[in-house]
Amino acid sequence: MNRTNYSETGTTIAAISTPQAPGGIGVIRISGPDARKIAGRVFSPSGKKSLEELPGYTALYGRVFDESGAIDEAIALNFRAPKSFTGENVVELSCHGGLVILRRLLRAVIRAGAEPAGPGEFTRRAFLNGKIGLTEAESVMQLVSAQGEQAAKAALAGHEGALERRIASIRGKLLGAAAHLSAWADYPEDDIPQVTGEELKTSLGEVKAELDALLRGFDAGRVLREGVDTVIAGRPNTGKSTLMNLLAGCERSIVTSYAGTTRDIVEDTVLLGGIPLRLADTAGLRDTADPVESIGVGRARERVRSARLVLAVFDSSQELDESDRALIREVGDTPCVAVVNKSDLPIKINKEYIENNIKQTVYLSALTGAGLSRLEDAVASVLGTKELDPSDGMLYTERQRDAAARSLQSVTEALDALESGMTFDAVTVSVEDAVSALLELTGERATVAVVDSVFSRFCVGK
Structure with a gap:
C-alpha cells in the first residue's frame, strides 16, 4: 500500500499505554495534531x-485534573512532530x-477532544508516517510478548531493522538481475554486456540459499518465541520428578523411593538455555495392575505421542529393561x-544401546544438577536453535514466512526456466514475482487488509 502522511488529516487519539494493572507509574499517550492543545486542557x-x-x-511537572478537580500529580513529556514514535x-x-x-484521566483526555485509540493504532501511525517498516512494527509485538531473553534479543534486533x-x-x-535482464532484452542494440545463463544461475542460486536460510530460521525462531511442549518420560524411579524439580527450580513434583509415586501429569513452564519448555512430568511407563496408575501410564503414552x-x-545405575527399550521405540521420529x-x-x-538409538544423549545427576549445561546444549541442538544468532534478521510471523516462501518459489521457478532453456523474458517474470513477494513482506506493497490484520493483533495503547 502507499503510505500517506497520517498527521495531515488524522485525528488525535489517546489511550493508557502501560499495563492495565496497579503499578508505580502509569502513562496516558496522546498522539495527533492537537496533542498539546488537548493535554493542556x-x-x-x-x-x-x-x-x-x-x-x-x-x-513539565504539574497536576492533571478533570471537571471535578485534581486527579493526581503528573509529568507531561512533549514530543514534536516528526520527531516522535508516531511521527x-x-x-x-x-x-x-x-x-x-x-481511567479517570483517560476519560478527561477524551472529553477534552481526543478519540480513543484502537488496537495498535499508535504503531500503525508510526508505520503510515514512515517511522518504521511493517516488519519492525511486527517485532514490537514480539518484543512485548517475548518469554525469554533470546526471544527478546531477536525481537529487538527486528525492531532495529535487522x-x-x-x-x-x-x-x-534480485533487482540487479531483473534490471540487467530487462535492459539487455529491451535494448539489444546498445553496448550492454550480455549476462550468461551460468552467471544468472550463480546469482539466483545465492539468493535461493539466503531465502532457504531465512525460512529455516523461522522454525528455530518459533521455538524461542512460542516455546515447546516437552514431556519427561521413562520407567518408574529413573528420576523424572527430580529432573522436573531441577528444571523448575522448586519442588513441583513429589519425589519418593516408591515406584509409581507420580500418577497424574505435573506441568510447569521453564526456560532452559533461553528456550521456553512447557514441561509435563508423567507417570512411570510400565505394565501395572493398579487401575489408577494404569490411567496415568496411558496419559503418559499419549503425551509422548503428541510431544x-x-x-x-x-537410570544409569540400572540395566536397561523392556520398558526402557519400549520408550525408545515409542519416541520414533x-x-x-x-x-x-x-x-x-x-x-x-x-x-552404547542408548547412544545408537538416540542421537542426543547426556549424562547428568538431577539430584546434584551436575551436567545441566550439557542438557541445555543437547536441547538446543535437537530444536535447531544452537546455531541461531538472535541478532540476525529473523522471520517472526506466518505472514512473513508466507511471503518469503512465495519469493523462494519464484526464484526456484526462475532457476528451472534457465535449466530448461527458456527465454530470459520468462526468467524476468519469475524474478519480478520474487521481488514483489519481498515488497509485500516489508510492507512496501502490502494491501490495506494485510496492514489492518497486522495491527489488529496489537493491544490498545501500543
Missing part, C-alpha cells in the same frame, strides 16, 4: 511554561499507576534427548 504545570511553548524532548505531535502524561487514576536490512540485501540482488520434544530419562540420570552413581546401563 487536563494538565496544569507548576511553573510558568506551557505545553504549547515547550520544546520537544522536554517535560506526530505526542504528549505522554505520567502519573501514579492506580487504575482508578488512569530483518529489513536482510530482505533489502536479497531484494537488491514436540521428549526428555527420555534412564519425535525430537528427543536421552537423559541418562544418576550419573553420580556407578554406571551399569548399556550406554
Whole structure:
C-alpha cells in the first residue's frame, strides 16, 4: 500500500499505554495534531511554561485534573512532530499507576477532544508516517510478548531493522538481475554486456540459499518465541520428578523411593538455555495392575505421542529393561534427548544401546544438577536453535514466512526456466514475482487488509 502522511488529516487519539494493572507509574499517550492543545486542557504545570511553548524532548511537572478537580500529580513529556514514535505531535502524561487514576484521566483526555485509540493504532501511525517498516512494527509485538531473553534479543534486533536490512540485501540482488535482464532484452542494440545463463544461475542460486536460510530460521525462531511442549518420560524411579524439580527450580513434583509415586501429569513452564519448555512430568511407563496408575501410564503414552520434544530419562545405575527399550521405540521420529540420570552413581546401563538409538544423549545427576549445561546444549541442538544468532534478521510471523516462501518459489521457478532453456523474458517474470513477494513482506506493497490484520493483533495503547 502507499503510505500517506497520517498527521495531515488524522485525528488525535489517546489511550493508557502501560499495563492495565496497579503499578508505580502509569502513562496516558496522546498522539495527533492537537496533542498539546488537548493535554493542556487536563494538565496544569507548576511553573510558568506551557505545553504549547515547550520544546520537544522536554517535560513539565504539574497536576492533571478533570471537571471535578485534581486527579493526581503528573509529568507531561512533549514530543514534536516528526520527531516522535508516531511521527506526530505526542504528549505522554505520567502519573501514579492506580487504575482508578488512569481511567479517570483517560476519560478527561477524551472529553477534552481526543478519540480513543484502537488496537495498535499508535504503531500503525508510526508505520503510515514512515517511522518504521511493517516488519519492525511486527517485532514490537514480539518484543512485548517475548518469554525469554533470546526471544527478546531477536525481537529487538527486528525492531532495529535487522530483518529489513536482510530482505533489502536479497531484494537488491534480485533487482540487479531483473534490471540487467530487462535492459539487455529491451535494448539489444546498445553496448550492454550480455549476462550468461551460468552467471544468472550463480546469482539466483545465492539468493535461493539466503531465502532457504531465512525460512529455516523461522522454525528455530518459533521455538524461542512460542516455546515447546516437552514431556519427561521413562520407567518408574529413573528420576523424572527430580529432573522436573531441577528444571523448575522448586519442588513441583513429589519425589519418593516408591515406584509409581507420580500418577497424574505435573506441568510447569521453564526456560532452559533461553528456550521456553512447557514441561509435563508423567507417570512411570510400565505394565501395572493398579487401575489408577494404569490411567496415568496411558496419559503418559499419549503425551509422548503428541510431544514436540521428549526428555527420555534412564537410570544409569540400572540395566536397561523392556520398558526402557519400549520408550525408545515409542519416541520414533519425535525430537528427543536421552537423559541418562544418576550419573553420580556407578554406571551399569548399556550406554552404547542408548547412544545408537538416540542421537542426543547426556549424562547428568538431577539430584546434584551436575551436567545441566550439557542438557541445555543437547536441547538446543535437537530444536535447531544452537546455531541461531538472535541478532540476525529473523522471520517472526506466518505472514512473513508466507511471503518469503512465495519469493523462494519464484526464484526456484526462475532457476528451472534457465535449466530448461527458456527465454530470459520468462526468467524476468519469475524474478519480478520474487521481488514483489519481498515488497509485500516489508510492507512496501502490502494491501490495506494485510496492514489492518497486522495491527489488529496489537493491544490498545501500543
